[in-house]
Amino acid sequence: MSENIIVKKYSGEEVTFSREKLDRSLERSGASQEIIDKVYNELKGYLFDGITTSQIYGRAFQILRKLKRSTAARYSLRKGIMELGPSGYPFEQIVGAVIQHMGYETQVSQIVQGHCVSHELDVVARNGNELFMVECKFYNSQGKNCNVQVPLYIHSRFNDVKKTWDKDPANQGLKISGWVVTNTRFTSDAIAYGKCAGLNMISWDFPRGKSLKEMVEESGLFPITVLTSLTRKQKEILLQHNVVLCRQLLEKPEAFGRLGLSQKMQEKVLDEAKDLCGGQG
Numbered sequence: 001m002s003e004n005i006i007v008k009k010y011s012g013e014e015v016t017f018s019r020e021k022l023d024r025s026l027e028r029s030g031a032s033q034e035i036i037d038k039v040y041n042e043l044k045g046y047l048f049d050g051i052t053t054s055q056i057y058g059r060a061f062q063i064l065r066k067l068k069r070s071t072a073a074r075y076s077l078r079k080g081i082m083e084l085g086p087s088g089y090p091f092e093q094i095v096g097a098v099i100q101h102m103g104y105e106t107q108v109s110q111i112v113q114g115h116c117v118s119h120e121l122d123v124v125a126r127n128g129n130e131l132f133m134v135e136c137k138f139y140n141s142q143g144k145n146c147n148v149q150v151p152l153y154i155h156s157r158f159n160d161v162k163k164t165w166d167k168d169p170a171n172q173g174l175k176i177s178g179w180v181v182t183n184t185r186f187t188s189d190a191i192a193y194g195k196c197a198g199l200n201m202i203s204w205d206f207p208r209g210k211s212l213k214e215m216v217e218e219s220g221l222f223p224i225t226v227l228t229s230l231t232r233k234q235k236e237i238l239l240q241h242n243v244v245l246c247r248q249l250l251e252k253p254e255a256f257g258r259l260g261l262s263q264k265m266q267e268k269v270l271d272e273a274k275d276l277c278g279g280q281g
Contacts, residue, residue, distance in 0.1 A: 005047045007056065010143040017047060022060070028217070029074040031064070039063045054142075065228050070275035073226040077216060078142075078204060080226035081183045083235070085140030090244045092122045092136045094216070094223055095181050097245060099125045099134065101219040114160035121161070123179075131174045132200070133161055137182040146182040146203065148189040154180050155197045183212060220277045222246045227276075229269045234259050246273040 005017040019040060026036045042063050043056070057079075064072035073080070084090040089109065096108040104125040112121050112133070123134035135154045137146050158178035165171050179200040186194070186203050194201035205211045216222065224246055225235050238244075243255045250273055256266045 005051065006049045008050060008052045010053060017051075017056075022056075026060070026064070026071075026075065029064075029071050029077075031068070031071050031075075035064070035067050035071065038067060069228045069272050072228050073222065073272060073276055074217070076226050076228075077213065077222065078183075080223050081216075082140050082142065083225040083232070084223055084239065084244070085138065088122075088136055088138035090223070090239055091138040091183060093242075093244045094221060095134060095136050095212075096123045096125075097221050098212075098215045098219050099123060101221060102215075103127060104130070112161055113164055114157070115163035116160050119157050119161055126174070129175060130177070131165060131171055132177040132179055133158060134179040134181055137180065137184075139182070139184045142184070145185050145187050146180075146190055147187045148193050150182075151180050151186075151190050151194040151197065151199055151201065154178060155193075155199060158199070181212060220247070222276045224249065224273075227269060227272055229265070229272050230259075234261075246276050249273050250277060 006014050007017050008014055022040065022043075023036050026039060031039070039060055043059055046059050047056070061072055061076055064075055081091065081094070084094070092108050096106045100106045104127050106123055106125045108123055110121050110124045112119050112124065121133045122136040125132055125134060135157070137150050139146075155178065162176055162178075165176055177198065177200060179202065180194060181202045183204055186201060186206060191201055191206070201207075202210065202212055202215075204213055223244060224230065224238050227235070227246065230238075237258055238249075238255060241255065241258060243249065243252070249255060250270065253266070253270065256269070261269070
């Protein structure tokens with residue numbers, strides 16, 4: 001029975017296969033109960049002792065792709081974000097767009113003068129009450145966690161920048177803070193230090209309710225790398241021309257001119273992008 005199958009995680013830890021976890025992940029991706037049942041019924045014959053989480057994900061993704069492309073795209077969000085590399089700049093753009101969606105004015109990749117030295121900040125955000133710097137830690141492979149050295153380093157940079165920001169009359173009365181955002185997970189020490197230092201810590205699944213995954217899903221700001229109707233090479237071409245979000249394809253369909261796609265294929269890609277940006281499907 002699939003319920004007794006042993007699964008190997010990225011960490012090497014072995015756990016028992018859980019249909020409940022599979023169902024939850026599919027449901028979060030917008031799959032209907034009918035689709036969830038179809039995925040499980042096809043997947044269960046593929047399971048074997050020692051199967052890895054990546055193998056289960058890959059098979060479930062293939063099944064979903066046949067059933068509903070936009071749901072498969074949502075299901076592949078974590079992998080899609082990792083495919084934004086090797087540079088971290090597209091990830092910074094997504095983080096900036098998500099924060100802008102929250103009601104802030106944002107600037108990406110800004111040089112800011114600190115008290116001691118100047119700093120290149122990934123994102124600077126403000127509204128009428130707050131001003132904060134965001135440092136993004138991007139990883140393009142799973143199994144790597146963001147350790148305590150990252151918030152330690154960012155905290156020191158934040159303190160240097162804050163000394164300058166505090167002197168600016170335009171910032172009087174604003175709450176000034178620092179954020180750390182990663183597309184993987186924080187170690188327990190990293191979270192403990194970040195909380196103690198007053199940094200806003202956001203990872204793939206932390207904090208619950210306001211994690212990176214949840215913020216991207218809620219905003220509908222999906223990266224083009226999740227689109228199942230484009231090849232990896234086509235996605236790389238778009239990224240090279242600063243087309244990072246599915247929303248950008250909808251706003252500027254002329255970007256397709258770089259890909260040499262037929263009109264029918266362009267419509268297929270746009271339909272998937274519309275479904276993603278418009279909410280659950």
